[in-house]
Amino acid sequence: MLVMVIGAKGQLGTALCSAFQDGEVIQVDKDTATYAVDIRDRGAVQACMDGLKPDLVINTAAEHELKVCEAHPDHSFSVNVSGALWVARACRAVNARLVHISTDYVFGGDSARRTVPYCETDCPNPLNVYAAGKLASEHLVAVNCENHIIVRTAALYGLAPCRGKGGRNFVETMLARAAAGGEIRVVDDEFTTPTYTAALARQIKVLAECAAPGLYHATCGGACSWYEFAEAIFEEMGIQANLVKSKSLEFQSEVRRPTYTVLENRHAREAGLDVMPSWRDALKDYTAARRRAADAAV
Ligand SMILES: NC(=O)c1ccc[n+]([C@@H]2O[C@H](COP(=O)([O-])OP(=O)(O)OC[C@H]3O[C@@H](n4cnc5c(N)ncnc54)[C@H](OP(=O)(O)O)[C@@H]3O)[C@@H](O)[C@H]2O)c1
Secondary structure, three states: OEEEEEOOOOHHHHHHHHHOOOOEEEEEEOOOOOEEOOOOOHHHHHHHHHHHOOOEEEEOOOOOOHHHHHHOHHHHHHHHHHHHHHHHHHHHHOOOEEEEEEEHHHOOOOOOOOOOOEOOOOOOOOOOHHHHHHHHHHHHHHHHOOOEEEEEEOOEEOOOOOHHHOOOOHHHHHHHHHHHOOEEEEEOOOEEOOEEHHHHHHHHHHHHHHOOOEEEEOOOEOOEEHHHHHHHHHHHHOOOOEEEEEOHHHOOOOOOOOOEOOEOOHHHHHOOOOOOOEHHHHHHHHHHHHHHHHHHHO
């Protein structure tokens, strides 16, 4: 099977290239990759697809810096909505299966006090430009490429840096702040499920190879506040940090963020295809992989 990963240099894209390395993987990204294609360029997307004729395309490319999306909706929609549409149409034209990556942020606008995980049939209610664009992309992918798998995920971290967020992810931000010393204030009133990219990449492979077309939630199991996640990171890494609970109101932002976006992987579970570990086990795996990478670099 010929697999095309779009956004191959990114945090999730890198993990996907590893997960599919038993077959042939075409790496596509905006600048330098095996193939440089900007998904905003409809003709370039179609030409790339026509030339390579992949069996499976996984589109991870996105503008997902919330402040950039809010300030420049035209730019964010050109990547997250139009770009996703060009990829979907090009996939249909060459009969490729398309895996499209979406987000937990499509939820959260319905209730600030929710405590029940969202499943795939719950009604989305996006609060910001990024989330609205990703929801629009889901609809466009579904109607333009019948053979689609839409994967909503959340709070990613992995060995490769998150390019859209300046190379940061939450784990590395916490470790850098602990190394710098001083108080680390983290909110305990926003809830999500931290998801390790290596675990998600394995889940995407299973869905891509075995699942019926449709919408699938795919996060690690369980849920926590960002404070609890930070606490677990320091515990796993054996680091003493001056971690202090805070409230989201303390961090004023021009972008509205949901306070609860925990997802239930119901469709994958019902199909017998949910292979995601708990968020705590995934963090252990990440800690071990990070140590191995550091040892190998010495
Ligand atoms: N990170 C999270 O916590 C999170 C949570 C939920 C869902 N998601 C979704 O998961 C997906 C992957 O996220 P990630 O964390 O792996 O992001 P990432 O590290 O920023 O990777 C995105 C990749 O896409 C490329 N890209 C951006 N615009 C492009 C364009 N116009 N044409 C071609 N390639 C383009 C980027 O290249 P450049 O760096 O050169 O621009 C980058 O290599 C995204 O769809 C995101 O919306 C992420």
